[in-house]
Amino acid sequence: MRGPDRRSVLRAAGAGGLALAGLGLGGETLTGCDHKPRPAAAPTSASGPDWAALDARLTGPLIRPGDQDYPAASMLFDPAFDTIRPQAVARATSAADVAACVDFARRTGLPLAARAGGHSYGGYSTTTGLVVDVTSMATITPTSGQQARIGAGALLVDVYDQLARAGRALPGGSCPTVGIAGLTLGGGIGVLGRRHGLTCDRLVAADVVLASGEIVHTDADHEPDLFWALRGAGGGNVGIVTSFTFATHQATPLALFTYHWPWSAAADVVGAWQRWVAGPGGAADATWSTCVVSSAPASGVGATPVLRVSGVFSGGTDDAALAGLRGQLAALVDACGHRPSSTYLVTRDHLATMLIEAGCAGRGVKSCHLTGRSPGGTVARVAQRAASAFLLSPMPTRGIEVMLDAIEQRQRTARAGSGVVILDSWGGAINRIAPGDTAFVHRGAIASAQYVAGYAASDPPAVKEENRRWLRSTVAATAPFVSSTAYQNYIDPELADWEAAYYGANLDRLRRVKRAYDPDNLFRFAQSVAPA
Structure with missing residues (x-):
């Protein structure tokens, strides 16, 4: 039998939330593994959990080590996590399959992880226990009222493709093999964010499997605290989503631009770009832009790092709209005080633009999938380390110098891979x-x-260790010039005070919601939200 009614707990948390959050915490930062006991494990055979019993409950396959499909089923996007060997991967085909896996993990005490695209920078979409792979639940269905129902396992390239066929679109990320679930649950930035908001801002409803095994529907009027949490709490914290409903917008042709400058102009260009995206009279909401500084160590002796500003314009592709965009870009060039070494501006339909942003220019949707996982896929897995921060105002001159020095140091390092700092514009609808x-x-x-x-x-x-040191030293050197916050979808296993950095003033409410929906902390990983 379940404990106190979950809705009663939610009401108590809402009415007396501050008192609940304060009980016994004393300002302490909690982590689920250190402070919450595991549920009592059900008896198992001497050989371990009864996998045959779970397999019998599932419609989709249960893949175990030694099975032919196990290598592909167990891998994430980053090969650094290939050493993590799940005891089983369940390819769920329904919410009932997911519920069966949750029930199995709760009764056995096995670690549990949900996975869609498998792009977690921390490797948190795998585990040594049971992985619930939702990629088979990938149906994308435009509905009436300009909405779309999208299965939690859908990948972004397929979302953009199938919505575009219906004349619809959804703001989201660029990487084609990222899953819609992880993107949405942690926020969801992309090239249309300034115009249409984050992916989570377009969420209308969701179906969720809770830690109890219960399958619930949530929206603004049903389980509203859960609905609040799903829009930014990060994946794997309060339940496993099996389906999303989004408010879409019309898919329109877009303009793309890329400007390059010589590296000698980098300090001026980076400073001008930040003021351009932040200030009045600069970039309009329809203009999303990124400023990228990167090393090019394979370019040979004497090569310099690379500087570019590129972006996507959603304000129209008629002559008047493009004239306005050119005026914005001319203002940026004037503010830089340096002429670009090359410029590029084209218009494309919506899907073609998203394929270009995904690095799949000139290739079809089928090829824009992961090699070895999807037939015809040509996207390679990538090994990398990453971290993030937010800029609440333009970096001062000294901060820009420190950032550029780090890139130059990477350029000079023998055998080093690429080192990159990507500045993406926010603001507008976000x-x-x-x-x-x-x-x-x-x-x-x-x-x-x-x-x-x-x-x-x-x-x-x-x-690899030298690679890690460069990243940590760059983050530390630039820290005085950016905010202490970080983007939870760029999850960083080495980030100090990560709860405050990811969730800020919303952390206490998130902990209360976690307590209401997952009091025993079944959904936990190294950087998961702990119950209040």
């Missing part, structure tokens, strides 16, 4: 939502900074 209206609290940023250190999976341990 910041018109109050920080407390959804669990996603980062509503005042002008830009996000993503630090990426790439390497080869075959590199020796010393090179």
